[in-house]
Each structure stands twice: as structure tokens, then as C-alpha cells.
Amino acid sequence: MHKKLNQSFLDLVSYLNDGQYHDGNSLGDALGVSRTAIWKMIKKLETYDIEVESIKGKGYQLKNPLMLLDSSRIASQLTCKSIKLDVFESINSTNQYLKDNNSQTAIHVCTAEQQTHGRGRLARKWHSPFGQNIYLSLAYRFKKDMSELMALSIITSLAIRKTLANYDFLSEPMIKWPNDIYYANKKISGNLIEIQAESNSDTRAIIGVGINVNMCNANQDQIDQNWTSMQLNLGHAIDRTELCITLINQLIDSLQYFEHAGDASFIEQWAQYDYLYNHNISLIAFDKKINGIARGINDMGHLLIEDTNHQIKSYAAGDASLLRKRI
Template sequence: MLSSPLILLDANKIKKRLKKSSEKITVLEKIGSTNDYLKLHADQQVCLAEMQTQGRGRFNRSWHSPFGQNIYLSMRYAFQKDLSELSGLSLITALAVCRAIESIISIRNLKIKWPNDIVIGSEKIAGILIDVGAESHGYCDAIIGVGINVNMQNAAKKEIKQLWSSLQKITGKYIDRNVLSAAIINTVSDEIARFSKLGLSDFAKEWAEKDDLFGKSVVMLLEQKKITGIGAGINAQGHLMLKMPDKTLRAFSSGDASKDRV
């Protein structure tokens, strides 16, 4: 017997809540990865799946994707920008996902661990994976994948090798993924339009409020080397800034950052 009701994803229910009713939505029962599906189907805009067999996160890490519990969602966006102008895209997407969650659920302590892990305390709630391809005309096509632990209650340590939580574990309430999925699609679309028009600088205040690493001792794993510094926000390109032991500031465009547990 199920401890909670199982409300399956429904493209029509999601579509009814969208600001853009023309949005084409595909809901699949099972897929390798929603990002990979959109790569193979250029005519598709939004893809959700009940289950992923090859879900992945940053650094090609596996993303645990059991059936009917979480959100596995990918969206396609075309940008009239050069690839170099999209360096802040993952950050603003994380901000948009936080805003969408907070608009549906009474959670206000979500933070973002640079560049796009959404956490509560030291537990991961959601992650974002963006695949960007340059088009022949010089513009870019981005596939934005969002994975959120929604109603998941249990997972073996071998399945998730980090601290995690879910929205249901935090709130004690079952969450209709159709409602939350629509909020994410709407909010990400709105914030991407804002980003395209105004750039990353327009999100500076919001990032500062959600920055989980600011003022903390941070360990950056970069090319198998550990670098330690104090989180000092981001620069204009969205790169992580660390204050080094010699008081200089250093920018990181990539790497695996985490709070030092010492």
C-alpha cells in the first residue's frame, strides 16, 4: 500500500497552467535522459519523464531517477547570443527554479551552491545540467535539464553518494509534480527572457541572497587539485570568486566547489 497518493505527470494538466499555451510538452514514462531526448528531437520544446535510466548531473555523475517520485525536466531555448555570453545561464536557471519552488511550497531557506546545486543546509534538493550547442549562424541552442527531489523518501547510499533531501521530506506534504513543473517552466522562461535582455548583472542581488558559499571556507576541486579559499560571490561572468590565503581574489569558471567541513 502506498504511503502517499501517486499523481502521475500529465501534459494537459501542466499545459493548462502555462503562460505560453503554445508550448509543446512531451511526457514519457521512461527514458535514458530527458536532455538526450531533446538533443535527438529538434522539434520538441519541453520533455518530462516519470523515470530516467541514465540521468546525469555535472561531471557526468549519475542522477538517481526513480519512477513517479521526482521531476526530471528538460527545456529547449534558442539564444541570439554568442556562446561566451551564456556563462551565467546556469546561475539564473538555479535562481528561477528556487523561485518556482518557493511560489508553490512554503520553503524560504533554499540556497544555491555555485553554480547550480539547490540545497537546504548541506542537503541537495535539486540540480541543473545545461547542454549548449553553437549553431551555424553564430547563435546558440541550449537544453536546460532540471532534476528535483520532490516526493522521494528513501534511497540507498550506493544510489546517491551525497547528502540529500526532498521537498516532501522537508514539508511533510505530498506535492503534485504537475503544478510544480508548470511553475518551473513559466519561471525559467520568464527569467531567461530577462537574462537575454538585461544580462547577469540584473540578478546580482538575488544571487547574493541565495549564495550558499559566500563568506564560507570553500574547497575547490580543479583538475584533481584542491584549492581552499573563502567564498566571495561571483564576478560579472558568473565565475566563482574565492579570497585566497594571501588575500588575493581568484576567479573560477569551472570546478567542483564545496563548503570545507573542517
Template sequence: MKDHSAKLSILKTLSQGGFHSGEELGDQLGVSRAAVSKHIKGIQEWGVDIFRVQGKGYQLAKPMQLLDQEVLNQALTTPVELIPIIDSTNQYLLERTDSLESGSVCLAEYQAKGRGRRGREWVSPFGSNLYLSMFWRLDAGMAAAMGLSLVVGVAIVEALEEIGLEGVKLKWPNDLYYQDKKLAGILVEMSGQAGAAANLVIGMGMNLMMSDKTEGITQPWSSLSEVAESQNIDRNQLAITMIKTLNKSLADYELQGMSGFVERWNRLDNFLGRPIKLIMGPREISGISKGINEQGAVLLETEQGIESYIGGEISLRPSSSES
């Protein structure tokens, strides 16, 4: 694994605020100012906005709070591993399912190969979002995992509400929305044998303070900073609250199944009562969204009455007839 310790050390210093000269940073690391300049360029490639003023040095364009392994360990009983630079938190856990304790978590500051549903890239700039994956061993097996992304979505919104952030909604089957724009995505990946426990890796990427200059995103998006307005977001506390809420919700799901989550989901459904269309490959079905049922299927009121739809290749969009 590539050594990023010098870049991370520079970022830790810059995150304290103010200007820091190349000489000061070089002295801390025992390297030249030219080497510091090279590291700064590498950090900028991670999506961090750093500027330099002649005679003053380097400064972050906006404040940054780094995740802290010690703070996480003190607050949580579940195993948590913070790996600042990683290809993918989901992939890291998927490769270790045989040795992990159920509830184990991997957090990162930057993902080089973050991914969403259907193999899409998940844009993952350093330190401006939250990238979290949890391993869960579901004893009831893979068939019982149907609808799990819905449970995770409910847990995450309830975690946000717990710390006073209101107005975040859910989009079936795996997104969080704020004011009709994507705030976070959920990716559940699983492995296992028929008749045996299912190994689940639940990934979540949430925009916290993403720059307007971020490239590579093709749909309208929002950041948690918009939800919080003037309230400061403590990234460590946010991660801790989410991990605790996820653990509790997954344990509830094992006992109750989807039945315990239907009302909780429908309360948060971004499109409830609104015209929508389901895109199923070449097919499009229009109707009024009526929430979900106990199988985790989306309910749609059409001319034929209320119909349910479920499947990994269904996309949901607001109807073009909606203003």
C-alpha cells in the same frame, strides 16, 4: 516506442487512493488478473511502492498526484509536452532542436536514462519527483551561455519562494540545496555553430517525495516535502510556476547578462561566508566562499586575496574544517 498505456492506466486508478482489486483493474483494461499482476511488477520496477492485501487488492504505499497535460496546457502559453515514460527529457529535446520553438518544455514522470553532469546517472523514480527540460535559443551565441546554470538555479529557487517554500539555497554551479543536502540538479547542454545562435537544453531534476528506500544515490539528499513540511505540493502547479519563472529569467538574462543575477545568486548562496574547497582535478583550493562575480565565476578568499575560478570540472564542497 514501447506501449505503457496499461501500466499508466493502473497508476491513474491507484492514484485516486484506496484499494483496487486485480479483478477491477483487469475489467478496466480488458485483461486477466495475472496480466494485472505482471503490470504491477513493471510499475514497481519504476520505483513505485505498491502493496497488496489479500481480499482487498492493490494500494499505493503513499499518495501520488500525476502530472496532467490538460492542466498544463490551460495554464501555459509555451508549448509543453508531457511524456510519462522517457529515456531522458534532455535527450528528447536535443534531438528536436531544429523544429522546436524557443521555450518549449518536456516533462516526464519517469526517466529510464536520466543523467546529471559529467554523464552521471540521475536516479528518476516514477511520480515522486519533477523531471523538466526546456529548449531555449540564445541568439547571442554559445559564448553568452556561460553561467546559464546559475541563472536557472536562481529562477527555480525564486519559483519555490513564489509558492511559499522558503530555505532552499544554491550550490555553485548547478545544484539546489536544503539544509546542506542536495534537493535538485541542473544540466545545461548546448549545440550550435560559432557566430550563430546557440541551441540550449536546460534540464532540471528535483526530488519532491522520494522514498528513503531509493537506491543508487551516493550523496546526502533531501526532498521538497521536507521544505514544505505539512504543506501539500501540487506537482502541476509547481511545474507551471517553474516554467513561467524560467521563461522570464531567461528573457531577463538575454537583456542583462549575468550582471542582473549576481545579487540574486549571492542572496541564495548556500556556502556564502563559509570555508569551502574547490576540487579541480588533482588540485584542491581552500578558502572562504564570497559568492560569484559578473562572469559567473565563484569567488574564493584565500591567503592571496579574493580569487575567481570558473570551469566545468570544478566541484565545490564544504571544507572539512567546518563543523
């Protein structure tokens, strides 16, 4: 199930974002809707766990700013204009939506305020609270065979890292093989790549991206690993629309470069931001546990691990974690 964002709902949130109290009649007059319609939209916000303070005689006030995605602004500032863009209020999964809607458009982007069944690698649930983070998927058609897309998660991770580097973090965001972005030893972003084979040796890649943006609270049962967000580190709320624009433009720029020039330059870039490099790590791959020292990646984007016999072996997939501090 997916629901498009309603303009009246967006306008209501925009009014409430000024930090002041607004009564139902004034809001109804401003939006051209009834007081009952305002009440229903307030109740909708509350179902999304958005805190709205209501005081008789004063009206409604958002306890914290809520920066919803502005689809018109996103569309107007994309450098590539031949893009199909869908922005939803709520959706089961942005990746699943693009898989189910095989648009003939070369690039199709779907983003949402909330995912009800968001997922990451290894079928892990991706916590997706309403209006807090980036939940975005991009479908891109390649004139390449599936075997030529082995390094796509490397390219995607570098594009996300470059997007985050536009902000004033105290240090560089790093990339944890194969698809996570870490900041201050905590996960801030991840991506999920799904490939569909098509006729004439074409392939359609669906690239799902999650970024923790303005999320400041989550229970252990919602996220079972160390995490952080942009707001927690930068000290202020982030304009998610601006971030979304930058991310889409950077992803497309990287994918177009890769399509024409290959992945060699991306493999070289990886070394600068390799979170695991020279660390003792443990890799779980196909129910097998491998311990060793991370030695970067090879030209196919596979993880290199040096074992106790000082032999270096490559691994195409798996779940890596740090064991001790850098040696």
C-alpha cells in the same frame, strides 16, 4: 528508449490514489479495459518499485499516493503557448532526448516519470525513481553567441530557487555554486546546462533540471551525497504537475528576461542566496585542489575565492564543497 504515458495507466493510478481497495473487474469496467489489462498495469507499477497491496476478495490498493504528471493540465496552464511539450513514462535522459530531437520550435520541453540514464554535472548519475521527482529538460533558442551564455547556470539556479520559494519552507532554499539548490545543508535540486552552436550565431541551450520532490528513501549507492526532498521538509506529498507548471513558467520568464536585459540583475540576486559565501571551501578544478574563502561570484558568474595571501581569484568551473562553518 522512451515510452509515452498511457491514458489508461494514468486513469488506473488516479483511481488507486483514493486509498481504497478496488477489484480488477470494477477497475476494468471503469477504464473500459479487461481485467487482464488491469493486472498487467499493476505488474508494471510493481516493476517501477511502486508498492501495491493486493488482497483476495478486496482488490488493489496503493500503499502511498502516486501523483503522476498530467500533460494536458501542464499544457493548459503554461503562460507561453508556443511550446512543444513531451511527457514520457520512461526515458533514458530528458537532456539526451532534446539533443537527439532538434525541434525547430523555439522552446521544447521534455519531462518524464523516470530516467534510466539520468546524469548531472561531471557525468554523475542522477537517481531517478519512478513518479517521485521532477526530471525536466527545456531547450531554448537564443539570438546570442555561446560566450554570452556564461551565466546561464546562475539564471537557471535562481529560477529553480524562486520556484521552490513558493512553498512553505521554514527558511530560504540557498544556491550552491554553480548549479545546486540546498535546503538545511542538503541538496534538493541540481541543473545541467548543455549548449549547441547553430548557424547565424544562434545557440540552442538545453537546460536539465532535477528536483527531489516526493522521494523519501534512497540507498547510499544510489545517492552518494547528503540529500533531502520537498516532502521530507514540508511533511506532505507535493502535486508534481503543479510544481512542473510553475517551474516551466519561471524558467521561461527568466530566460526571456535574460535574452532582452542581460544577466546583470541575476548576478546581483545571487548574493542573497549564496550558500558558499564567507565559508571556507575547497574547489576541485581540473584535478587541482584550491582552498580558500568563498567571496561570491563576478559579473561572468565565476566563483571568487580568497586565498591565504588575501588574493581573490576567479574560477569558471569546478566542484566546490564546504570545509568548516561560516567565519
